[in-house]
Amino acid sequence: MSKDRGVTRRQLIVGAAPVVAAAPFAGMALAGGRTQEARHLAGHRPAAGHAAMIGEEAPAPGGPNDLDSLTYPPEALPHQPGRVREYSLLAEDKEIEVAKGVVYPAWTYNGTVPGPVIRATEDDLLRVAFANGSSHPHTIHFHGIHPANMDGVFEIVNPGDTFTYEFPARPYGMHLYHCHATPLKKHIHKGLYGAFIIDPPEPRPPAKELVMVMNAFDTDGDGENNFYAVNGPAFYYARYPIKVSRSQTVRIYIANLTEFDLINSFHLHGDFFRYYPTGSTDSFEYTDTIMLCQGQRGIIEIDFANTGRFMFHAHQSEFTELGWMGFFEVEE
Numbered sequence: 001m002s003k004d005r006g007v008t009r010r011q012l013i014v015g016a017a018p019v020v021a022a023a024p025f026a027g028m029a030l031a032g033g034r035t036q037e038a039r040h041l042a043g044h045r046p047a048a049g050h051a052a053m054i055g056e057e058a059p060a061p062g063g064p065n066d067l068d069s070l071t072y073p074p075e076a077l078p079h080q081p082g083r084v085r086e087y088s089l090l091a092e093d094k095e096i097e098v099a100k101g102v103v104y105p106a107w108t109y110n111g112t113v114p115g116p117v118i119r120a121t122e123d124d125l126l127r128v129a130f131a132n133g134s135s136h137p138h139t140i141h142f143h144g145i146h147p148a149n150m151d152g153v154f155e156i157v158n159p160g161d162t163f164t165y166e167f168p169a170r171p172y173g174m175h176l177y178h179c180h181a182t183p184l185k186k187h188i189h190k191g192l193y194g195a196f197i198i199d200p201p202e203p204r205p206p207a208k209e210l211v212m213v214m215n216a217f218d219t220d221g222d223g224e225n226n227f228y229a230v231n232g233p234a235f236y237y238a239r240y241p242i243k244v245s246r247s248q249t250v251r252i253y254i255a256n257l258t259e260f261d262l263i264n265s266f267h268l269h270g271d272f273f274r275y276y277p278t279g280s281t282d283s284f285e286y287t288d289t290i291m292l293c294q295g296q297r298g299i300i301e302i303d304f305a306n307t308g309r310f311m312f313h314a315h316q317s318e319f320t321e322l323g324w325m326g327f328f329e330v331e332e
């Protein structure tokens, strides 16, 4: 271990092909206490790189349905101005497995990183009861339109305290929420963020709906991320590909909450998609790659032309190799 001390992520990444397989496990070794397991796993890594890492080959923690509540959002409800939509969020410190064998002391909303998907229809009255059960002061800051005293910046909620956020949901689109206590960088990279969907008054066409919140974890505390993913653990959707059907539009509500790195990206193999930035207008770009800074988000709509297995991943290859990759299994 001592020879690893002080080695930064970038130094680990710099270099040739073997790093493709070695990088995630170098991160695990640095995370401490799991060296044996890391070595064991490293010995079983395919040498060919991520192309081979599907299913059992992919080193993701958890079971096949563990991320269902973060992947599949609650259903959209019809427009009904004034209807109350209630959610409860509890901030709690919790250790979570962010890559196989790597446990991270996260700060969470409701025990997961990202936190739960919050969904409302435009003109609903959104009411979010927040309780702080953690050891640090926190808030919830929503993106969107709301009064100044609901902004989650000045109303710091101390451990043991509660606060109720209440405002009409608008404008429609894909948004996000996150803690806005200081130091902001820390409260975000520890895990306090999630997706916030507001549906338009005129419902979107039917689709298979997914949520992807881009995240990363600095497991060795050096201010650089060791693992990347969407919706939590590294390599999860490589181990458990997302099943979709060719006859149905796939709609992805995507947001970037990655800390430390300036941008993140989404790239789809084998097809193009419509990308609606922020999801708040009808205008879209037709492409296979988008990039997002932290806080940027939008809606992706894919009509797959072909069946089969198609990869999606960050187009920063470094992020891909550290866990931000997955597959769609497109069936007829």
Ligand code: CU
Residues within 6 Å of the ligand: 137, 138, 139, 179, 180, 181, 187, 192
């Ligand atoms: Cu916080």
Ligand code: CU
Residues within 6 Å of the ligand: 141, 143, 178, 295
């Ligand atoms: Cu923000």
